[in-house]
Amino acid sequence: MEKSAPAKNKQESVVPIANQDAAAQLQKIRSALLALRDAVILLNEDDGLEWWNQAAQSLLSLQPEDKGQSIFNFITVPAFRQYYEDTTLPNDGIHIESWRDPSRYLKCELTPFGDEKLLFIYDVTRLQHLEQMRQDFVANVSHELRTPLTVMTGYLENFTDQPDMPPHWRRGFELMTQQTARMNRIVNDLLLLSKIEIEETHEFNHIDMTKLLTNIYDDAQAYNQAYKHTIHLQIDTYDGLYGSEMYLNSALSNLVINAIKYTPKGGNITISWTRTSDGCRFAVEDDGLGIAPEHIARLTERFYRIDKGRSRATGGTGLGLAIVKHVLHQHEAHLQIDSIEGTGSTFSVVFPDAYVRSAVAN
Structure with missing residues (x-):
């Protein structure tokens, strides 16, 4: 009995030390936060x-x-x-x-x-100023590139149309014409992206989504001539949106054109517009190549490419999904990407109720 007493005293002495250590740690954390x-x-x-x-x-x-x-x-x-x-x-x-x-x-x-x-x-004042400098630089450089590219395009077209041009020269001029056209597309996308970023306010109006999606579908069919896909349009609600029709047309068209470009010939693509519990959902579903999981989070980055060779072959600028992201941000919506390699992809957007124009109310 007497031998157990020292152990008890030893156990009791540990408690205050532990409390002191905890208090010291809290004091360090508090000092760090203060600093x-x-x-x-x-x-x-x-x-x-x-x-x-x-x-x-x-x-x-x-x-x-x-x-x-x-x-x-x-x-x-x-x-x-x-x-x-x-x-x-x-x-x-x-x-x-x-x-x-x-x-x-x-x-x-x-x-x-x-x-x-x-x-x-x-x-974040310094970061904000750097971001503004970047936006201004991209907008100014893109604008300045338009004039020389227009001149180059004009002369290249004139030279290419000459009937007596040697065949080996003709091939070179055709390639220069293609690449100049690609540069023009990049410049135009950069200007559009800069405009979306710089504008603090945007003109929002009521949009007839049935009409807008029908126009996008017709344009897709025209673009689809070389791909021979089967494209379906499913409109399950006549509800519209309150937003920027010009920017939404650009963003949603981008998603449809991407599905066409990255689906092997003869594939199936479905464009849909449905009502959900949270708002209205736009989706583009294809049975194309699909996307590996490690790429999905980065798809909306500027100039990010899964396969550089494939993107150049399709004439992409690498800015389409960045434009989509910024346009959707204006409408408090975001892009959801679900994809399985070798099976296909679904790009969908849910527009919140605050931006939905009910067909019943009209």
């Missing part, structure tokens, strides 16, 4: 301020007596409140202009933390 250059704010379940670091104190001019105050008393930008309250938005943050200095840009990210929330605010 961060980015603002960190802990919000309670009522959206009130619980704790903040030095960067947040400087950014929002917080005082100790502000504890418990609503975050909306300090960040008054309407877009922030919408992001904060809309739980359907993806948790990838929101970019806003500083409410105190319009030349500064901030990114806010909200992360659930039990019943509380952690708000991170990053200064």
Whole structure:
């Protein structure tokens, strides 16, 4: 009995040491958060301020007596409140202009933390300026390339039409004409992409989707002459959309033309428009080559190609799906890609109810 007493005392002495270690770790974490250059704010379940670091104190001019105050008393930008309250938005943050200095840009990210929330605010002014420089550069260079390409195209067409041109020269001029046309397509897509990115507001109108999809189907049939696919159009609802008809026509046509180009001759392609519980769904389904899983996440990147040789052979610019992504973002929709190699692919888009124009209401 007497020998067991020291063991008991030893066990009791471990508890305070463990508590001290935990307290030391918490202090280190707290010190690290305080030292961060980015603002960190802990919000309670009522959206009130619980704790903040030095960067947040400087950014929002917080005082100790502000504890418990609503975050909306300090960040008054309407877009922030919408992001904060809309739980359907993806948790990838929101970019806003500083409410105190319009030349500064901030990114806010909200992360659930039990019943509380952690708000991170990053200064992304430099990144925003670099992105603007990139957009301006692409737009300006693309615009400047149009004139020389137009001149080259004109002269190449004139030379190619000469009846006495030697055959070995003719082949060279035909190749130059093809590549100049390809450059023109790339420049036009770059200009369209730049226009979509730069425009802060877009003219939205009510769109008759039955009419729009019928036009896309007719254009697809004309493009399909060399491929001999069987193309079906299934319209299960007469509901339309509220959006930019020009941009939507470009985006949805891109998806249909891609299905035609990357499906072996004699394949089947189905274009559909249906009502869902969340809105309306546009889809293009084919029984083509399919896409390996490792490529799907990167398909909307500019100039990303699964097979460079195949893309050049089909005359693609590598910008089509990037354009699709940006147009859909304007309409709060996203591209869903389901594909199995050797079986086919389905590219689908669900437009939320906020953008659906009910046929019944009309």
